[in-house]
Amino acid sequence: MKEAIVLPSLEVEILDSQIPTPGDEEVIVRVVAIGLNPIDWKGADPEVAIQLHGHLKAKQYANPGKDVAGYVHAVGSKVYEFKPGDRVQSTNHGSGFAEYSVGPRHTTYILPDSVSFDVAVTFGLSYITAALNLYKELRLPEPWVPAEDPTPLVIYGAASSVGAFAVKLASLSNIHPIYAVAGRGTEFVESLLDSSKGDRVIDYREGPGFVTAEIQRLAPKLEYGLDAISTPDTTSVMVKLMDPVKGRLSMVLPQELPPQVAAGIKTTVSFAPALWEPNDVNSSEVERRDLTALKSFAHVYFRYLSDALANGIISHHPFEVVDGGFGGISRALEDLRDGKNSASKYVIRVSE
Ligand SMILES: NC(=O)c1ccc[n+]([C@@H]2O[C@H](COP(=O)([O-])OP(=O)(O)OC[C@H]3O[C@@H](n4cnc5c(N)ncnc54)[C@H](OP(=O)(O)O)[C@@H]3O)[C@@H](O)[C@H]2O)c1
Structure with missing residues (x-):
């Protein structure tokens, strides 16, 4: 698959990578649209990334993309809500600037048919x-x-x-x-x-x-x-x-x-x-309980979102589709860094 790597200069390199395979509680999404967030440019600067996310591996900043929407491609053995072909929005710790992205089940939810992929990626992390x-x-x-x-x-x-x-x-x-x-x-x-x-x-x-x-x-x-x-x-x-x-x-x-x-x-x-922190065997019982509760929080709020979208009681953030697919990421990240967007999200289209 094609994957976009963001360099500290915010230039983007397109690589050929392996399609990821899901962990037990993970979902692989064939990406149709990506939504950009300020962390995507902040995370490309290794010093800022370490300050913000010292606990995650440096590799994850190479492809910082968090918010994707598309079709479920594969699911892990403990995923009970999704099957290949389902339309979903998924938010992850970085893997989204690619044709296939990997995200945990608790930050993935079903999209009602009425909600387009462009609209869906305005939600996620924000x-x-x-x-x-x-x-x-x-x-x-x-x-x-x-x-x-x-x-x-x-x-x-x-x-x-x-x-x-x-x-x-x-x-x-x-x-x-x-x-x-x-x-x-x-x-x-x-x-x-x-x-x-x-x-x-x-x-x-x-x-x-x-x-x-x-x-x-x-x-x-x-x-x-x-x-x-x-x-x-x-x-x-x-x-x-x-x-x-x-x-x-x-x-x-x-x-x-x-x-x-x-x-x-x-x-x-x-x-x-913290929603994407792995359960650490060395953590205390209280830390593990808190992390489990946090993941349940996301699980519940994303399912509430599925329902709110189906009922038409929540609107999406205004957005602008950036031309050029992966080629548009660099300019959009620069515009985000420079504060050019007002009441607007940048959306990248990867496929149909
Ligand atoms: N803690 C976390 O886990 C977490 C998660 C997500 C985001 N964040 C952080 O949250 C911040 C917001 O992220 P976002 O995605 O919501 O950003 P965003 O949509 O790109 O924010 C753009 C908006 O910021 C407003 N703005 C800029 N400077 C302002 C100021 N001085 N006073 C009031 N409004 C101002 C502008 O408002 P006007 O158009 O009205 O001028 C603009 O519309 C970022 O720093 C991001 O890194 C943190």
């Missing part, structure tokens, strides 16, 4: 990261047991793929009012919100002072915050908004926080790559 932030880190009510009382939530970076899926999931959980911070993607984010429930967009292009004052005016002390961008600038706004005693702030990247934060706000960082 969707599960949004779910991890809202439900595992912030412990907010899940869509199948929705909130009964107003639950104000700030989502910083609501036009990003992670932020937008967080807005959509929060709405399915009846979590309102949502204070959504966006810039170029304001119009898109407005289309996701319910102003009758107090949801509002706050434009970050007006500056951090404006964002802080505007949200503090609407909600002086916030219990729940998701920083879907997590740069020093965004996080320093978020910590000012949080209730110093009850506040819970979830981030997508580790950030050093101002010392006063240590006083009260509970901060956590979601880490989707």
Whole structure:
């Protein structure tokens, strides 16, 4: 098969590789479409890759692709839900820039016939990261047991793929009012919100002072915050908004926080790559239990997604199909690195 290798310069080399064979709990997908994520360019830099994923093997960064959709080609001996020919979306730890990709069963799910492969690859990593932030880190009510009382939530970076899926999931959980911070993607984010429930967009292009004052005016002390961008600038706004005693702030990247934060706000960082960590025989019983629970979390949320797609209650992220198949990966990764995409995912078509 053809496989695209991303070099630290973000140039791409096309190699001839072996079609992978599945482990017991793995699914091989014949790839039709690939969705790109920021980690695909960050992971191509070996130093960043080691910082982010020191526990995974360096080899896995050569082909960093995470999100694929296509047809099941083969399944492992302990895979009970899929068979060759099924239409699926699958998210993995890196193997996606290829004609055949390998992913675990718990991050693979059946696509309803109404959902195209291009649409499907906008979900994957961004969707599960949004779910991890809202439900595992912030412990907010899940869509199948929705909130009964107003639950104000700030989502910083609501036009990003992670932020937008967080807005959509929060709405399915009846979590309102949502204070959504966006810039170029304001119009898109407005289309996701319910102003009758107090949801509002706050434009970050007006500056951090404006964002802080505007949200503090609407909600002086916030219990729940998701920083879907997590740069020093965004996080320093978020910590000012949080209730110093009850506040819970979830981030997508580790950030050093101002010392006063240590006083009260509970901060956590979601880490989707843990979904692909192998069960280590040397781990403690608690670590193994937590890893099993995390994999069940992904299993459940991806099956919820299958259902939500079939019921038409969740929309995909806007996307742009990049010309040139594997040949388009390099330019798209450069554009992602340079922040050119606004409220949009890049999609690569591999086959029909
Ligand atoms: N922890 C994990 O496991 C995990 C998993 C996935 C992603 N991530 C990380 O999460 C981040 C977001 O990923 P993504 O896939 O959602 O990215 P993305 O879709 O490529 O994000 C692009 C969006 O970011 C928004 N943005 C950029 N700078 C902003 C700022 N200062 N304030 C508010 N919005 C800003 C832009 O909003 P406008 O269009 O409105 O200007 C743009 O639409 C990345 O750093 C990624 O590496 C972490």
